[in-house]
Amino acid sequence: MRNDERRHAPEQTMRALVQRSHRGPEDLVLTTGHPRPAPGPGEYLVRVGAAGVNFADTMQTRGTYGGGPHPPYTAGFEAAGEITAVGAGVERPLPVGARVVGTGAGAFAQYMTMPAAGVLPVPAGWSAAQALGMVLNWATALAALRPLGQVEAGETVLVHAAAGGVGQAAVRLARHYGARVVATASPAKHAAVAALGAEEVLDRRRPDLAAEIERRTGGADLVLESVGRDTFEASLSAARPVTGRVVVFGAASGDAAISTHDLVFTHPVQVKGLHIGALAEAAPALYRSLLTELEALIADGVYPPGSPTVHPLAEGPEVLRSLEKGRTSGKHALDPWR
Numbered sequence: 074m075r076n077d078e079r080r081h082a083p084e085q086t087m088r089a090l091v092q093r094s095h096r097g098p099e100d101l102v103l104t105t106g107h108p109r110p111a112p113g114p115g116e117y118l119v120r121v122g123a124a125g126v127n128f129a130d131t132m133q134t135r136g137t138y139g140g141g142p143h144p145p146y147t148a149g150f151e152a153a154g155e156i157t158a159v160g161a162g163v164e165r166p167l168p169v170g171a172r173v174v175g176t177g178a179g180a181f182a183q184y185m186t187m188p189a190a191g192v193l194p195v196p197a198g199w200s201a202a203q204a205l206g207m208v209l210n211w212a213t214a215l216a217a218l219r220p221l222g223q224v225e226a227g228e229t230v231l232v233h234a235a236a237g238g239v240g241q242a243a244v245r246l247a248r249h250y251g252a253r254v255v256a257t258a259s260p261a262k263h264a265a266v267a268a269l270g271a272e273e274v275l276d277r278r279r280p281d282l283a284a285e286i287e288r289r290t291g292g293a294d295l296v297l298e299s300v301g302r303d304t305f306e307a308s309l310s311a312a313r314p315v316t317g318r319v320v321v322f323g324a325a326s327g328d329a330a331i332s333t334h335d336l337v338f339t340h341p342v343q344v345k346g347l348h349i350g351a352l353a354e355a356a357p358a359l360y361r362s363l364l365t366e367l368e369a370l371i372a373d374g375v376y377p378p379g380s381p382t383v384h385p386l387a388e389g390p391e392v393l394r395s396l397e398k399g400r401t402s403g404k405h406a407l408d409p410w411r
């Protein structure tokens with residue numbers, strides 16, 4: 074038996090956060106004695122070092138995430154940690170002990186399984202917590218900006234929720250690609266967003282948001298739209314007619330609608346939808362190219378190690394409540410061993 078296998082010797086049960094209903098984070102409960110999963114075909118079993126908290130986790134607790142899990146379920150879907158076992162049929166498997174970051178069901182637990190095809194190595198010298206965000210926040214921001222948003226140097230990019238997990242990555246990347254960034258965030262988060270290089274930071278709640286963006290920028294070439302109901306109309310108005318692109322990848326404030334009439338007569342702009350999981354499945358070569366680009370960005374120091382706020386597992390429900398209410402800034406993570 075290898076040393077690391079001995080160190081993580083079979084605890085057959087584990088601690089996990091289990092969602093018991095679709096009533097929201099209040100029904101997310103810390104459970105001890107939860108059965109430890111076993112890797113199925115094509116999967117790794119991973120000892121979770123840190124689990125990422127994402128807005129989608131809050132949506133899943135209320136049953137509003139498309140195709141999300143049904144209670145009771147072990148919550149969380151993003152983690153970084155160490156491979157402790159390899160399921161059948163994994164092609165060219167990474168060795169037991171390799172440190173990886175990826176997605177899979179049940180990340181808010183001491184152990185989880187991950188589809189082997191989707192994991193990435195944790196960059197050398199980075200901790201598990203520092204690697205969180207790579208396959209969700211950064212890949213989503215990169216996809217929104219480059220293949221979908223086709224950002225060019227000198228263009229103006231409007232980034233909503235710019236202090237958040239995806240938002241911060243988007244601001245950094247847009248600046249790296251030579252764009253001017255106009256951002257929205259709650260006022261308490263403006264300084265953090267400005268420090269990332271955003272030229273203008275506005276409160277998304279101001280009633281004249283679209284007019285103000287237009288006044289300050291002359292129109293946005295690209296809008297990264299993840300807030301939905303509260304900002305969608307302003308995003309469509311702020312985008313330049315014809316050449317302006319609006320990439321929609323979330324709806325933190327609730328759904329918004331657009332009609333064919335809107336697109337033809339009121340807002341003749343390019344609206345594009347993005348779900349990073351769907352992109353990885355439907356366009357694997359494009360997804361791989363995003364990961365290759367992220368590796369280069371890491372090597373160049375454009376993408377630095379993450380610095381999430383790490384909480385003990387038991388604080389998960391409170392962290393989700395804060396995220397749901399828009400009270401968090403930056404990336405948050407859970408340590409299932411604390």
Ligand SMILES: NC(=O)c1ccc[n+]([C@@H]2O[C@H](COP(=O)([O-])OP(=O)(O)OC[C@H]3O[C@@H](n4cnc5c(N)ncnc54)[C@H](OP(=O)(O)O)[C@@H]3O)[C@@H](O)[C@H]2O)c1
Pocket residue numbers: 126127128129209210213233234235236237238239240257258259262277299300303322323324325326327347348349350396397398399400401402403
């Ligand atoms: N499609 C995909 O593949 C994909 C992948 C990852 C994330 N996403 C989406 O990207 C967005 C950001 O995700 P994240 O995990 O990085 O979360 P986050 O940005 O850390 O948190 C969401 C932020 O949205 C803003 N917001 C605006 N209206 C809100 C409302 N009514 N309630 C709560 N928050 C509101 C808040 O920032 P301010 O108060 O500063 O505005 C809040 O902090 C989410 O919509 C998420 O679903 C999509």
